[in-house]
Amino acid sequence: MSNEDKFFFDKIAMNPDKEFKVFGRDILAFKQQLDAQKAELDKLHANLADLVSERRKLDTGLQVERSRSEELEKQIATLQGDYKSRDLKVHSMEDEVASKLKKMENEMAAKIKEMQDKIQDLESREQELIKEREAVIVERDAKIAAVQDERDILVAKLSEMQKMVPKAEPVPDIDDQAMVRACMTCKEYMLVDEGNYKNTRAMILFDTAHRGHMLGTLTHGEVKGGFLPKTRAYLEKVK
Numbered sequence: 001m002s003n004e005d006k007f008f009f010d011k012i013a014m015n016p017d018k019e020f021k022v023f024g025r026d027i028l029a030f031k032q033q034l035d036a037q038k039a040e041l042d043k044l045h046a047n048l049a050d051l052v053s054e055r056r057k058l059d060t061g062l063q064v065e066r067s068r069s070e071e072l073e074k075q076i077a078t079l080q081g082d083y084k085s086r087d088l089k090v091h092s093m094e095d096e097v098a099s100k101l102k103k104m105e106n107e108m109a110a111k112i113k114e115m116q117d118k119i120q121d122l123e124s125r126e127q128e129l130i131k132e133r134e135a136v137i138v139e140r141d142a143k144i145a146a147v148q149d150e151r152d153i154l155v156a157k158l159s160e161m162q163k164m165v166p167k168a169e170p171v172p173d174i175d176d177q178a179m180v181r182a183c184m185t186c187k188e189y190m191l192v193d194e195g196n197y198k199n200t201r202a203m204i205l206f207d208t209a210h211r212g213h214m215l216g217t218l219t220h221g222e223v224k225g226g227f228l229p230k231t232r233a234y235l236e237k238v239k
């Protein structure tokens, strides 16, 4: 509104009941101004409507974002819950594993103890067996010593008896055709010297000594080596 117009409208405001003389062109110009303003206003209205619809769209978008964000928060909460329960599970599994390990450890310790006891038992039994064996050895040694004593006594007796036994007569150096009186039971013989009185007496003693035995008259060749010569022994008996 121009200053001129302002001044004009101020005058009207001061005397609203007074009639004013106005040019038609001024009214037209004023109307034009009003129309322009109205058009401007319509345009602003349209802009405002656009802005409102834009705002609604934004609100809708925001709501979508909010609900999405809520959804995400819920998912996070669920995940956190899962994590917590998994953590608890892991803890309980750890506890389980630890208790199993402890149990195994105890079982192994018990087995080791059992084996140690067995070893100790075997060792003490071994000691007992060694002692028993030592006792047996001592007993056996005593028996051996007793037997040795007995043997020594017998050996002494035998040597005494051997001293008492007359020495074997040498095989006489005579003809194999010479006649002998022999005992087949005792494998002993004496030479026959016919016509010799002492020899006849000795032969009687020989036959008497071998009464009931298998006696016979043979040649020296038949008895030499297998029979013991006893001629001298029986001749000595004749006094």
Ligand SMILES: [Zn+2]
Pocket: 183, 184, 185, 186, 187, 209, 210, 213, 214
């Ligand atoms: Zn005989």
